[in-house]
Amino acid sequence: MLNWNNLDTLASYQELSKAGCVKLAEVMSGENGAERVRNYSIPMAAGLTFNYAAKQVDDEVLAALGKLADEAQLLDKFKALYNGEVINTGEKRLVLHHMTRGQLGDAVTADGVDKRAFYAEQQEKIADFANKVHAGEIVNGAGEKFTTVVQIGIGGSDLGPRAMYLALENWAKKNDLFKMEAKFISNVDPDDAAAVLGSIDVAHSIFVLVSKSGTTLETLTNESFVKDALANAGLDASKHMIAVTSETSPLAKSDDYLAAFFMDDYIGGRYSSTSAVGGAVLSLAFGPEVFAQFLEGAAEEDKLSKEEDVLKNPAMLDALIGVYERNILGYPATAVLPYSQALSRFPAHLQQLDMESNGKSVNRFGEPVDYVTGPVIFGEPGTNGQHSFYQLLHQGTDIIPLQFVGFKNSQIGTDVLIQDSTSQQKLCANVAAQIVAFACGKADENRNKNFEGGRPSSIIIGEALDPKALGALLSHFENKVMFQGFVWNVNSFDQEGVQLGKVLAKRVLAHETDGALKVYSDLLNI
């Protein structure tokens, strides 16, 4: 029996609020600090490790977090989710993105089919299609091979797949697995589509139109944009486009597309990278085997999220520490700082994943909550950020918890030795140094050069960023956000907050406005 109670009604939350706050500069110093780094560490899938030594927790706080996990029934709720209960209560939908990469519990039947079989079938169909494109069996109107794939989608149909593509592009090139360049068109700004179309050879491009409903304004507009370009080049658009959509959408059985691959209402856009939404573009770009490895990493990490002991469950512990930081310590934001240029758009993906899922003021029953929920998420790759906004992170008046990510090895492997170290060593030295600088600080008589320390961070460390590690990384954050949603008792799987703007924009375009909206419309020449 699941109890969906607000966080502030839980006895364990009251207990947590009484736990003493750890002084990071103290506990991270000397041999005790070294011991702490060795101990406060959890193995993840694909050789990753989650290290939380530089978080403001100790055994007392961790014990309280464990009790909170129990009382909030985090594991039971996760179990209900993957066994097919209607967890997205607002939209009355199951939540099945884990099933795109494996089966964690019972078989789930919906819409008359076994859903694991359905997702696996889509993956297989995409694999078959991609293999035929790569083999030159599916070709353009002139019988020539496609060289470029262009994803047309926005939000979850853009950010996740784009971040994953960039994360693996150089890895694939290095490992001779790179099949086709991928580009992305998302914004309704006409300059977005025009610039992408101006940068590619449209005659050898295949376009992936991604919209679950088949009605997303930006995506349909950009489809027309692309069709115009194809027509202007004397090309038959239906020979250049495929669709990723739901089976009930208007795109599903149209002759306008070479093929259609399906997702469904149980996969939220921001959770869709491991579904056909990510599958089509990533399988075309890198081959189906690479996409399969990516799913494998995610599936392995998902299994770790079922672990009962919170100290062995990285996503759950990360989630709970985040709640402690947000609700007890009162920190407003979290910075995501991957020390890997390949993860340049990973923070933007997590920004959507987290802020769209848990940026809510009402609980899953629609009642206002009396505590803060999802924080602001932002970030850029290191070491770039060190020369930018880290000033505020080190010496600003607010404390911002940090999520570092680092890999022992680079993807391409080309490197230079300067001052007795490689660039990769410098990169890793910097992330190690930052953790300790933020935690311990450094006293200086000149207060302008003084570092208070006490600024918490965690780090996920891996061997190298490959498809499995990327899948595990993605799963970690998806499950972290899910667990936090359970703790805050919000529905992490709807997004009603994006509706009002859409309604008003339509009214502007129909010239059915008055008051302030009319004046803004005039100022913008609409």
Place this chain on the structure above:
Amino acid sequence: MLNWNNLDTLASYQELSKAGCVKLAEVMSGENGAERVRNYSIPMAAGLTFNYAAKQVDDEVLAALGKLADEAQLLDKFKALYNGEVINTGEKRLVLHHMTRGQLGDAVTADGVDKRAFYAEQQEKIADFANKVHAGEIVNGAGEKFTTVVQIGIGGSDLGPRAMYLALENWAKKNDLFKMEAKFISNVDPDDAAAVLGSIDVAHSIFVLVSKSGTTLETLTNESFVKDALANAGLDASKHMIAVTSETSPLAKSDDYLAAFFMDDYIGGRYSSTSAVGGAVLSLAFGPEVFAQFLEGAAEEDKLSKEEDVLKNPAMLDALIGVYERNILGYPATAVLPYSQALSRFPAHLQQLDMESNGKSVNRFGEPVDYVTGPVIFGEPGTNGQHSFYQLLHQGTDIIPLQFVGFKNSQIGTDVLIQDSTSQQKLCANVAAQIVAFACGKADENRNKNFEGGRPSSIIIGEALDPKALGALLSHFENKVMFQGFVWNVNSFDQEGVQLGKVLAKRVLAHETDGALKVYSDLLNI
């Protein structure tokens, strides 16, 4: 006589804190709302307009902000700055970035030269060099024209110039002013340099090495990376590289470079886009005339920042409203939301500009302040963000002030008419709709679909994003940040917070660590 007093000692600040808070949903409704949008508007340079109707201010708050501006002596401090006083007290330096694009007050002599003449001379030298490259008078070792320019720099030597390049790339192509493609290498992650080098024709590339001190680790490392690549291709590196640095740096008079162009200690990295740091790469990419127009827009906007009436001074008013939001209303972050794909990296530049300048806990005398200073800055272009983190902005538990930017016209001009409107009209309709949706909200019995409203924003509206408008936009935010620094009584022009990490990283690379840092180093295989 300037008084450098802390914000909380000012009588006008106490008065401001007693001003009643405006209910946005009320004041933005009906005909009064329309009137407000018409009135709360300030012309900027280059045809831009700053509209603050959707901010939580009324005439009472505005009057209090005016008094604060007076008591904090914002104009006098700006005057002292552009007349050459040592405003960067921490580093004992003048602050002269305005002079890279004009002269706002007295002639300033430093290092024995007139600084306006010095910056103008550098701009001229760069123009001459760029013209010769474009004319094929400066060529590679084989006597062939350069086709690509690659900037090697990090932080201010990367983010600003990169954001400006992306902002004008399509505009230049459309207007037949595009001369050379630009690429950027910044991160010490070896995959960054390797990927850029793998994507260009090195034999026809000219590299711009940018480091004021000539000692930035990342930049020197990446220079070696590039030199290796040139050597491997059998090319003479000195025929492919120019330097942008200070006259006293080791790079200034080296035979390793085709040419060297100079900035100085009075130009902070994050304020250097209008100096040689932005000048070299932008003049090479688009021609010196385009760069000159960009400076002209900035210079015109700078002049507006001298306006005494705060209601006619957009940067100052924006700054003061930001302080009101941060210190009186307690908002922790600001989102920057340009409705222009060309401004995709503009938020990242502002993130550095703002957070590195005002993310400080001590005043300009090194004494701790008892109030919050610079907020977290983040953002992505609209409409993309609408399908991502806007959920939290609309319905999250924290209120995040928003900075919109929108243009009536696209840069490229290619468009499609779908459902009786163009993409550009849809883009503009969306930004207009969002302002009103955030301000006014919409009641719904289903609390999950309820929008409280009361979420403040401002918008900068322009005709189209061209070089002058971009310059004006950049100047607006530079001056906003400067004025906020004056109000908070911090030194916005140093960045001591980035030092500790550098020191510790060196220690890691020298294997001179113990405790936690040693264990992290081991975990990361250094």
